[in-house]
Amino acid sequence: MEQTATFWIAAGAATFFVGMSKGGIPMVAMLGVPILSIFIAPGMAAGLLLPMYILSDVYAIWLFRGQYSARNVAILVPAGLIGVLIAFLVVSRVPVEATKLIVALIGLTYLADALRKRLAQDFRPRDADIARGLFWGAVSGFTSYISHAGGPPYQAYTLPQKLPKMTFAGTSAIVFACINWAKMPTYVLAGQLTWDSLKLISVLAPVVLFGAWAGYRATRWLPERMFFALINTALGLLCLKLLWEVGVAWL
Structure with a gap:
């Protein structure tokens, strides 16, 4: 991994965005891996960012x-x-593009349903029911493991509940902390996380912590309606980005 000045700038930016996403602004998380992928393979970029997550x-x-x-x-x-666990067992049999397509379709389906309800003036919150939660939680873990894309399934389940913005962000922090810790051993086994990448933590740790603090402050400052409008907009952009990547790979 050639650590040029340009690489360090890109790594710092990617790390800052990861931190901001954990501070409650998840829409910037999509920038991390693409920025680093300019310099290293996407799989290694995902492994490098996992400790920062x-x-x-x-x-x-x-x-x-x-x-x-x-x-x-x-x-x-x-x-x-x-x-x-399911993703670890079947990852060699599931194309990354197929996972990206599924995630994109999940996000777009939710957004279409949210638009339908808005036009129908249906603002009733949904309950946190076990059946849907088990399904969407498992999908979040699966897609997070394969491509760090657990956000859309999580949002498809939690956004209809209309949780307060701080509760929404705090719940996301706990859920994905558990998922990311579970991914650590498997990333090591797959060679995506190495000793060299772990050593970068000592340099980039202040950047990711500052990003988390900045994201938290922005979350507190943003009005509730604007916060969720940004979440939905970012979800739509992420889905379109994933569809673009799938189209480029398959064509």
């Missing part, structure tokens, strides 16, 4: 302490771990 997860849990949905955590964490 874990470090910022821990900080985000502290930032959002006491602001989470206990019921959602109880449902989504076990389901997410099951999804990670």
Whole structure:
């Protein structure tokens, strides 16, 4: 891994965006791996960023302490771990493009349903039911393991509940902290996470922590309606980005 000045700038930017996403602004998380993929293989980029995700997860849990949905955590964490295990067992048989396509379709289906309800003036929140939670939690763990794309399934389940913005972000911090910790051993076995990449933590740790703090402050500052409007917009852009990547790979 050639660590030029340009690489360090890109790594710093990617790390900052990872931190911001954990601070409650998930729309910037999509920038991390693409930025680093200019310099290294996408798989290695995902492995390099995993420790940054874990470090910022821990900080985000502290930032959002006491602001989470206990019921959602109880449902989504076990389901997410099951999804990670399934992905580890079948990852060699599932094309990455197929996973990206599934994630994109999940996100776009949710957005279409949300638009339909808005036009019909149906603003009733959904319950955190176990059946849907187990399904979407497992899908989040599965897609997070394969391509760091667990956000859309998680949002498809939690956004219809209309949780307060801080509760939404705090729940996300706990759920994905558990999922990311579970991914660590398997990334090591797959060679995506090496000793050299771990050594970069000492340099980039302040950047990811500052990003998490900045994301947390922005989350507190943004009005509730604007916050979720940005979440939905970012979800749509991420889905279109994934569809573009699938189209380029298959064509």
